[in-house]
Amino acid sequence: MTRGLWDRETVALLLLAAVLPLAVTWLFYAGAAGMTRLVFVLAVAGFWHLVFMLARAQPPSVAGALAALAIAVLAPLDLGPIPLLLGVSFGVVAGELVFGGWGRNVVHPAAVTLAFLGFGFPAAPWPDLPVQLGWSAAAVALLGVALGVMPWRVVACGAAVLFAGRSVLPLETPVLTAAAVALVLLVGDPVTSAATRLGRWLNGLLYGALVLLFALGWQGAAPVQIAVSAAMLATLAAPLLDELAISLWLARRKRLG
């Protein structure tokens, strides 16, 4: 009869609290330009949340700020306001709001935005992330896992694959930094990552493996581009991985009758 607190907005607020170390570190390096960009993305995302609230009775979610931060950190630079406006609008609307808002979406709105901007404006340079951002991502992962709002299997398996890859392959630090940031901002989202036990392990594994593959085989790709593409593909594969995990689980249960 009593009610707990792990509803959607609590989880979104805890996630937001968990990413604060990364946000502060990034703002410290990006400065006023970064701040402007973040405010712009927040305003555009907020506008679409407002539109869907008025037109479709979907309450806006704090999770919109999470997506906005991920976009501001990872989106290509020197885009100008119109392309960024288009990209954010497309990602937030087609990636999240048309599905019914955060909690019902299949793909991460920030991942959709970044893919859209990456394909639509290939000339725009991807940002270089300072190495400290990678360390702050470790703090984010710890906080998110400790608060129970980030799937620890995804984060742990992804990080393990990246570090294992670094020890045997010539993996550069910028790639590792970008991969760590994308891991906590995009792949570690509890809604769009896999939701079964085995599926989460596979999801982290797939993300790490894709980063390694792109880092070795994709000539001329920027580190952030590699990380974002791997995150996007890993997110798209999450339902498949869940389905696989559930099929295996059901097969094991066959003998129970």
Add this chain to the structure above:
Amino acid sequence: MPTRFPLFRGADIGTIITDQCALTARSEEDFRVDLLVAEGDRVAQGTPVLRSRRDPDIVLVAPVSGEVAAIDLGPGRRLSHVLFFHAPDAGRHAYDVTAANRGDDPAATRALLLSAGLWPLLRSRPFGRIPAPAETPSAIFVMALDTRPDAPPPRLALDGREEDLARGLRALAGLASGPVVLCQDRGADIVDAGGTGARCRIRKVAPVHPHGLAGFQLAALHPAAAGRPVWDVHAEDVAGIGAFLETGLVPETKLVSVAGPALREHRLVRCQPGADLRALTFDIVRPGPHRLLSGSAQDGVEARWLGRWHRQATAVAAAPDAARRHWFSVALRRARRPLPIIPTAALDHAFGGLLPAAALVRALAANDAETATRLGALSLLEEDLALADHVTGAAPRLSAMLRAMLDRIEAEEAA
């Protein structure tokens, strides 16, 4: 979960037979009955009082010796409640148990349990009903473990009753086509494995909620399905069945915990089935409005009388008047139902890590009976999802959505 009653020993637990008690059924159970007594009759404890119209073999018996004070039947002779006044001098009704040969003749045991009103202690899954008289379960789960908050420790209830429990387990084994699984904590064996028959096995479970709920144990070990029912029953009731097969007397009391934030103290009592929750709590309740639940704070239902399968009385503060929200935010909240549930660690823990929580919750919210069945929903009942409801604050409640889905599946199966 650490018990809240570390200092209690069997001897410290008082017996409270409340002055009033009642046989009840909720309206959604659709339990239609024939009366075997009239208002004002004096009945001995254990005398048959009601007979099910649908399955005339199922009877309910008087929970106390006393007087039938009031009979309230709803439309279509659906049982609402039959109220009893306690009168100690009316005695106890003794059944002739020689035919059952103390539990060694399955058919006679079945007939005896049915006629003596002990059958409704059993619960059949899927759907969580009193089992049909002819039903043969593929397994029976005996719960000597209860991890609900403030639940009475079954070890106390079973203290000194090992022989009765073993006899009851042997009798139950005759009713089932498969194993009888006794779920208990990680301590010493509650019952000596030698005396319980070859079909009984002991399963030791981590005493962490929700692992102590029958639903998750049988979902993990022996999932229930339509046409493959699994029963669950509390170990204290099995000991009661064992004692009944020896003496012919229907057990008088069960161990009940009286707890909750609206009480000054918590206590364990032995009281009759269907006891008056007000009488159990009136002297220890804090000032101010409160609600009485039959069941735990999580899965309890607001009631006046202790429910059939409940062993907890919980007093919680009355719900405060809903804060006046702006009409716009109310409209927004209502437009979004069922609210999305984020798959967090809390949700995984609420399903004990035994079932794919997020997929099952999505299937329930989408009313996708086929997927939910595949994922093990038929083994679960409302009480099993109470923890998930509690941690996620789901609206509408997952347990209500599960109940609606189970009812629909049951109707389809029956058609």
